[in-house]
Amino acid sequence: MALHLEARPSRLPSAPPLAGLSPLETEAVELFVGLAQVVGLPKSIGQIYGLLYISATPLSLDDITRRLDISKGSASQGLKFLRTTGAVRLGDENGSRCDRYQAETGLRTLATGFLKEQIEPRLSNGSDRLARLKRLAEMVPAEQREHVGQRVKQLESWHGRAATVLPLLIRLLGK
Amino acid sequence: MALHLEARPSRLPSAPPLAGLSPLETEAVELFVGLAQVVGLPKSIGQIYGLLYISATPLSLDDITRRLDISKGSASQGLKFLRTTGAVRLGDENGSRCDRYQAETGLRTLATGFLKEQIEPRLSNGSDRLARLKRLAEMVPAEQREHVGQRVKQLESWHGRAATVLPLLIRLLGK
DNA sequence: ATGACTGTTCAAAAAATATTGAACAGTCGG
DNA sequence: CCGACTGTTCAATATTTTTTGAACAGTCAT
Numbered sequence: 549m550a551l552h553l554e555a556r557p558s559r560l561p562s563a564p565p566l567a568g569l570s571p572l573e574t575e576a577v578e579l580f581v582g583l584a585q586v587v588g589l590p591k592s593i594g595q596i597y598g599l600l601y602i603s604a605t606p607l608s609l610d611d612i613t614r615r616l617d618i619s620k621g622s623a624s625q626g627l628k629f630l631r632t633t634g635a636v637r638l639g640d641e642n643g644s645r646c647d648r649y650q651a652e653t654g655l656r657t658l659a660t661g662f663l664k665e666q667i668e669p670r671l672s673n674g675s676d677r678l679a680r681l682k683r684l685a686e687m688v689p690a691e692q693r694e695h696v697g698q699r700v701k702q703l704e705s706w707h708g709r710a711a712t713v714l715p716l717l718i719r720l721l722g723k
Numbered sequence: 724m725a726l727h728l729e730a731r732p733s734r735l736p737s738a739p740p741l742a743g744l745s746p747l748e749t750e751a752v753e754l755f756v757g758l759a760q761v762v763g764l765p766k767s768i769g770q771i772y773g774l775l776y777i778s779a780t781p782l783s784l785d786d787i788t789r790r791l792d793i794s795k796g797s798a799s800q801g802l803k804f805l806r807t808t809g810a811v812r813l814g815d816e817n818g819s820r821c822d823r824y825q826a827e828t829g830l831r832t833l834a835t836g837f838l839k840e841q842i843e844p845r846l847s848n849g850s851d852r853l854a855r856l857k858r859l860a861e862m863v864p865a866e867q868r869e870h871v872g873q874r875v876k877q878l879e880s881w882h883g884r885a886a887t888v889l890p891l892l893i894r895l896l897g898k
Numbered sequence: 899a900t901g902a903c904t905g906t907t908c909a910a911a912a913a914a915t916a917t918t919g920a921a922c923a924g925t926c927g928g
Numbered sequence: 929c930c931g932a933c934t935g936t937t938c939a940a941t942a943t944t945t946t947t948t949g950a951a952c953a954g955t956c957a958t
Contacts, residue, residue, distance in 0.1 A: 579878075655884065699828075706830055713896065784904075796907080
């Protein structure tokens with residue numbers, strides 16, 4: 549993710565061309581590019597989702613590459629991610645021969661998919677580390693025994709807190 | 724942030740040297756490097772915080788560069804970030820002539836600092852975009868009027884939801 | 899004032915990540 | 929079966945982000 553260790557005048561991404569889009573669409577796409585950056589996803593994914601979100605009709609991969617002016621590869625990968633994450637699905641009224649996508653707009657759906665795919669795996673990885681840390685903490689010189697024990701206990705409490713708060717958070721995001 | 728669009732065998736960061744550290748410290752550092760990655764911060768920041776977190780005594784910038792084997796520049800910038808974010812503070816028992824740091828360990832403190840510094844600015848940026856989007860939505864061809872209006876309304880509801888949930892979340896992280 | 903030490907800054911280098919584009923596999927209609 | 933079309937994959941490339949290291953500023957003891 550972009551981290552602003554830098555000076556104050558935090559540079560804006562300096563709006564790219566975004567050729568085939570109406571002003572409304574451009575604005576929507578930029579909005580979602582910003583959101584994507586907040587949660588650490590690539591720009592192209594924000595663009596794709598933003599375009600689908602504002603579009604009144606389902607769009608094909610080809611529509612997307614043309615309007616957004618990105619490569620077929622990017623669009624394909626981006627859609628794949630959005631699909632497996634549940635943020636996008638095949639259009640309802642799908643008549644034509646090629647796949648058309650539309651945005652899934654339930655906040656809970658989006659959040660759940662994102663947490664499941666992006667956060668959960670890393671956290672469970674963290675669990676392993678925590679377990680190993682705990683073992684190591686037991687064989688520490690007496691001098692540090694107390695301090696280290698305290699820290700490990702705290703980490704465990706964090707872990708527990710996270711485990712209860714995350715589901716609750718999803719509930720809060722409501723239907 | 725690292726995004727795994729890629730194949731299944733999601734490569735692990737392949738543990739670096741981490742010379743001057745005890746096994747316990749190494750484990751703690753790696754744990755926090757992982758956490759840092761989850762929230763999209765550079766590795767060096769995770770390393771620094773992890774080392775301070777597990778250390779029984781406050782450490783100087785020089786201690787940090789030597790033990791972690793990172794450059795003075797990285798350490799200085801990382802500490803700066805951790806300071807302004809409230810994750811680290813000057814040691815209590817500060818006798819010597821150089822600054823020594825220790826980790827701030829309140830979960831709420833950490834979360835608040837992070838949200839304030841990293842998330843809030845981006846979200847307020849998003850507010851501007853949303854306002855502009857709303858204006859554009861009013862001048863849309865009749866055909867799309869309904870759809871676009873619905874989407875804009877939904878975005879506003881998301882925004883409201885976020886505004887209520889974030890503070891609540893901080894409360895949940897407790898004391 | 900000088901030299902040793904601590905810490906910051908920032909341009910350049912390195913590393914990590916995202917995007918492209920071309921090769922490929924699959925499908926459909928004729 | 930062929931050729932046109934849709935979509936995926938992945939190595940090469942481009943871009944972004946992080947890290948380094950050297951120059952610099954400040955402090956302090958002598």
